[in-house]
Amino acid sequence: MPETIGFLKPRQAVLDRRREIIADLAELLPEGCLISDERGLKPFETDAFLAYRRLPLAVVLPETTDQVSAVLKYCSRYGIPVVPRGAGTSLSGGAIPQEDAIVVGLSKMSRILDVDLFNRTATVEAGVTNLNISEAVSAEGFFYAPDPSSQLACTIGGNIGMNSGGAHCLKYGVTTNNLLGVKMVLFDGTVIELGGKGLDAAGYDLLGLVCGSEGQLGIVTEATVRLIAKPEGARPVLFGFASSEAAGSCVADIIGSGIIPVAIEFMDRPAIEICEAFAHAGYPLDVEALLIVEVEGSEAEMEAMLRGIIEIARRHGVITVKESQSALEAALIWKGRKSAFGATGRVADYICMDGTVPLSQLSHVLRRTGEIVASYGLRVANVFHAGDGNMHPLILYNINDPKDAARAEAAGNDILKLCVDAGGCLTGEHGVGIEKRDLMRHQYSKNDLDQQMAVRAAFDPQWLLNPSKVFPLEGRPAA
Amino acid sequence: MIVHFEPASEEGIASVVRSAAAERVTLAIVGGGTRSGLGNPVRADRTLSTRRLSGIVTHNPAEMTMSALAGTPLAEIEAALAANGQMLSFEPMDHRPIFGTAGEPTIGGVFAANVSGPRRYVAGAARDSLLGVRFVNGRGELIKAGGRVMKNVTGLDLVKLMAGSYGTLGILTEVTFKVLPIPPAAATVVISGLNDAEAAAVMAEAMAQPVEVSGAAHLPESVRGRFIDGALPAGAATVLRLEGVPESVAMRAEKLVAALSRFGPGSQLDAGQTKMLWAEIRNVKPYADGTARPLWRVSVAPSAGHQLVAALRLQAGVDAFYDWQGGLVWLRMEAESEAELVRRYVRALGGGHATLVRADGEAHARIPAFEPQAAAVAQLSERVRASFDPARIFNPGRLAAA
Numbered sequence A: 001m002p003e004t005i006g007f008l009k010p011r012q013a014v015l016d017r018r019r020e021i022i023a024d025l026a027e028l029l030p031e032g033c034l035i036s037d038e039r040g041l042k043p044f045e046t047d048a049f050l051a052y053r054r055l056p057l058a059v060v061l062p063e064t065t066d067q068v069s070a071v072l073k074y075c076s077r078y079g080i081p082v083v084p085r086g087a088g089t090s091l092s093g094g095a096i097p098q099e100d101a102i103v104v105g106l107s108k109m110s111r112i113l114d115v116d117l118f119n120r121t122a123t124v125e126a127g128v129t130n131l132n133i134s135e136a137v138s139a140e141g142f143f144y145a146p147d148p149s150s151q152l153a154c155t156i157g158g159n160i161g162m163n164s165g166g167a168h169c170l171k172y173g174v175t176t177n178n179l180l181g182v183k184m185v186l187f188d189g190t191v192i193e194l195g196g197k198g199l200d201a202a203g204y205d206l207l208g209l210v211c212g213s214e215g216q217l218g219i220v221t222e223a224t225v226r227l228i229a230k231p232e233g234a235r236p237v238l239f240g241f242a243s244s245e246a247a248g249s250c251v252a253d254i255i256g257s258g259i260i261p262v263a264i265e266f267m268d269r270p271a272i273e274i275c276e277a278f279a280h281a282g283y284p285l286d287v288e289a290l291l292i293v294e295v296e297g298s299e300a301e302m303e304a305m306l307r308g309i310i311e312i313a314r315r316h317g318v319i320t321v322k323e324s325q326s327a328l329e330a331a332l333i334w335k336g337r338k339s340a341f342g343a344t345g346r347v348a349d350y351i352c353m354d355g356t357v358p359l360s361q362l363s364h365v366l367r368r369t370g371e372i373v374a375s376y377g378l379r380v381a382n383v384f385h386a387g388d389g390n391m392h393p394l395i396l397y398n399i400n401d402p403k404d405a406a407r408a409e410a411a412g413n414d415i416l417k418l419c420v421d422a423g424g425c426l427t428g429e430h431g432v433g434i435e436k437r438d439l440m441r442h443q444y445s446k447n448d449l450d451q452q453m454a455v456r457a458a459f460d461p462q463w464l465l466n467p468s469k470v471f472p473l474e475g476r477p478a479a
Numbered sequence B: 001m002i003v004h005f006e007p008a009s010e011e012g013i014a015s016v017v018r019s020a021a022a023e024r025v026t027l028a029i030v031g032g033g034t035r036s037g038l039g040n041p042v043r044a045d046r047t048l049s050t051r052r053l054s055g056i057v058t059h060n061p062a063e064m065t066m067s068a069l070a071g072t073p074l075a076e077i078e079a080a081l082a083a084n085g086q087m088l089s090f091e092p093m094d095h096r097p098i099f100g101t102a103g104e105p106t107i108g109g110v111f112a113a114n115v116s117g118p119r120r121y122v123a124g125a126a127r128d129s130l131l132g133v134r135f136v137n138g139r140g141e142l143i144k145a146g147g148r149v150m151k152n153v154t155g156l157d158l159v160k161l162m163a164g165s166y167g168t169l170g171i172l173t174e175v176t177f178k179v180l181p182i183p184p185a186a187a188t189v190v191i192s193g194l195n196d197a198e199a200a201a202v203m204a205e206a207m208a209q210p211v212e213v214s215g216a217a218h219l220p221e222s223v224r225g226r227f228i229d230g231a232l233p234a235g236a237a238t239v240l241r242l243e244g245v246p247e248s249v250a251m252r253a254e255k256l257v258a259a260l261s262r263f264g265p266g267s268q269l270d271a272g273q274t275k276m277l278w279a280e281i282r283n284v285k286p287y288a289d290g291t292a293r294p295l296w297r298v299s300v301a302p303s304a305g306h307q308l309v310a311a312l313r314l315q316a317g318v319d320a321f322y323d324w325q326g327g328l329v330w331l332r333m334e335a336e337s338e339a340e341l342v343r344r345y346v347r348a349l350g351g352g353h354a355t356l357v358r359a360d361g362e363a364h365a366r367i368p369a370f371e372p373q374a375a376a377v378a379q380l381s382e383r384v385r386a387s388f389d390p391a392r393i394f395n396p397g398r399l400a401a402a
Helices: A012-016 A018-028 A038-044 A065-078 A130-138 A156-162 A206-210 A244-256 A269-279 A299-315 A327-338 A340-347 A359-375 A402-421 A437-443 A446-459 B010-023 B074-082 B107-112 B158-162 B196-208 B246-260 B271-282 B305-313 B339-348 B361-366 B375-388
Strands: A058-060 A082-085 A102-105 A112-116 A121-125 A179-185 A191-195 A219-226 A233-241 A263-268 A289-297 A320-323 A349-352 A379-385 A393-397 B003-005 B027-030 B046-049 B056-060 B065-069 B130-137 B142-146 B170-178 B185-192 B213-219 B237-244 B266-269 B295-299 B318-323 B328-333 B353-358
Touching: A012 A018, A018 A058, A018 A065, A038 A058, A065 A082, A065 A102, A065 A179, A065 A191, A065 A219, A082 A156, A112 A130, A121 A130, A130 A156, A156 A219, A179 A206, A191 A206, A191 B375, A206 B158, A206 B375, A233 A244, A233 A299, A233 A327, A244 A263, A244 A289, A244 A299, A244 A359, A263 A269, A269 A327, A269 A340, A269 A379, A289 A299, A289 A327, A299 A320, A299 B246, A327 A340, A340 A349, A340 A393, A349 A402, A359 A379, A359 A393, A359 A402, A393 A402, A402 A437, A437 A446, A446 B142, A446 B158, A446 B375, B010 B027, B010 B046, B010 B130, B010 B142, B010 B170, B056 B074, B065 B074, B074 B107, B107 B170, B130 B158, B142 B158, B142 B170, B185 B246, B185 B271, B196 B213, B196 B237, B196 B246, B196 B305, B196 B318, B213 B271, B237 B246, B237 B271, B246 B266, B266 B271, B295 B339, B305 B318, B305 B328, B305 B339, B339 B353
Parallel strands: A058 A102, A082 A102, B003 B046, B027 B046
Antiparallel strands: A112 A121, A121 A219, A179 A191, A179 A219, A233 A289, A233 A320, A263 A289, A263 A379, A349 A393, A379 A393, B056 B065, B065 B170, B130 B142, B130 B170, B185 B237, B185 B266, B213 B237, B213 B318, B295 B328, B295 B353, B318 B328
16 A cells, blocks of 8 residues: 555665674674564564554564663664564554664563562563463452453553553553553663652652653663452443444443443444454344443442443433353453454454543544544444543555555544544554654644653654654654 | 742743743742642742632533642632542642641642652552643743543653652643542541551551552551541551442451451441541641651552661661551651661662651751662753753752752
């Protein structure tokens, strides 16, 4: 397809030194930690934002923080761009490399270093997967709360890079609310530690700044995260509605009533059909919109909360209320939801938007989204975190039809502008990456963006860390 | 004579800042002035107050968010929230009792100092509730960051950076934050007679139970009588707060007492006593003693708090109580501030953050209020600061000792 999103022009001086750079990197790393042949590089050319790909100059897979430091120091000295990579599950192109870049993959740094149940913390290397942390402490009755749908694959380093969310963030917060400390390598090779097992740290909240910085400020190699005691029980309940508007206003009323469930997930009819065909989760097929509301606690607490929620749903004309009757049913309900993107991929190519809007705007934005996508002659499936207004319209298209792809991208841009204009933002949990980079000026003024870029430059004055991402290519400060 | 600015608009503030930056005139930024003792003393040419920038801009109870101008009195905000059954989940501490200050704290000051209370260790700090800000940077430019939605990863999170920056990066003009419903019921389980180490173990055990403890503090015998008019049962009190719907609170309290009864006798406080107790813990009541005796606020791993106090007791006159499951230690020294000792032990116990909150004028001027940072982090922080305030005109000295 024709590319509408540009990358920085590769630095010829770097490309010309390719052999030398590869030889130097080989010196810095143990055997088996450097990939430079085209076949080996191929898997690293893109991430889950499949429409764009670039073959990197080389990939390094360090085993220690010191090795990461040595590589960054080298790249900083010779002016070589670096693109950090976890599992490559970014939906916004955050891990897509460029021709003159070294990809620093953290997949070999996958040890759990310390589980401290007294202080309820886990310290892990950046390449540990999200789900691994919860699994490591599950038998002891704890879990790590943020749960992106890709949690089986995605790494904690990537979660920090994108400040990832998930379905259960409504109650427990996103990555930044559950991150206590990091060890990270600055671009000049300096290793710093921010935060720790205590809650407060001196000085500016650099930890908060680093979380969600999309690999622009340094490379996180270790993280200390907060663990939470597992609730006694949890129960997802399905609520079917005759219209998306009814479901949307029901969500706003649940939150407005003061009840905060663990999760409120939304699916419209196309999404329900796709997910049900894949997971056989028992979703009702005769409704236009479905809410999955999960409550947790003791049996009595769940009953009390559900009573309140059902009453509100009735006021919004709920058609179907279906409580999961067993752990198996509950697991299927979540399997259907969490495999929504994958299941959609079986029926069509799609791009996934991630705008967040105030709850009062949910119905309006859903309706306008449908109209926008239809105006481009495309279809949309909506499956998202309704409780916090984080929308995920999946625009379905055919990646092999250039016109179709261009229309999908244009529709996506219109939807994101709609979210911003409704008082929301471009991205709630997937990050800006390359995908939303050129829309940043729609959300921020020149001064706003200049300030962000000045902060970025305080970390990486050469502007070489993940350089094609987040900020529009024009108007950057001179390196 | 110190010139005092009180602009009534964002543009007014920006204009003062632009001239100050041009003339390299330094500004002390003040809100209500009730926490001006926090941090290192500021030496500035002029003061700028946000007092006249006051008022709630929007409150949308159904969306659980509020926007307010920075100079809005906290009391006004809390009253407006309470009228809708809502609250600030992070329970900002009131510093007036320990400093003996008067006046009204402002919402801008709360976020500028990231002021939080007992619920912080489960519900997050002020920074976790802050969704968006507007501020004037050191170039006199109006900047906005974040927004009014719960999830937002669009660009760098300058909102977090502004929280707790003590007015050294910019002058907050408007803040947007999320709020939570006031739990309809609350109770406190008290386990009596534990020593500090036992209490730490009991609090850790309580946090491992699926009962959602929303406050865990240990009040040794030396301070126990100062709380709720002496109504806590005899012996050191380990107190655990439960909040939620009435049936659930009662059930969880029973469960918790049963799980912890092997450690010591358990009792319960009702909603009224619970409210009073946690407000007093939040405001450090035992050390609001009208003196300038050195007061430390130390944040460490919960397992390290009681070890720190035990180590200090061997060498100095010190009184202490614990919040945040033992990870927040309030230390009042009998005589000297013992900064070297406190900071050495904090480092030895795995690191943390010791803040000298209160001291007499001489000690306040001599001892850095905040934990010294590693050189690389300090240099990085200085570069970050320069990106906001290149002329270094905001609150000189506040964060780093002169």
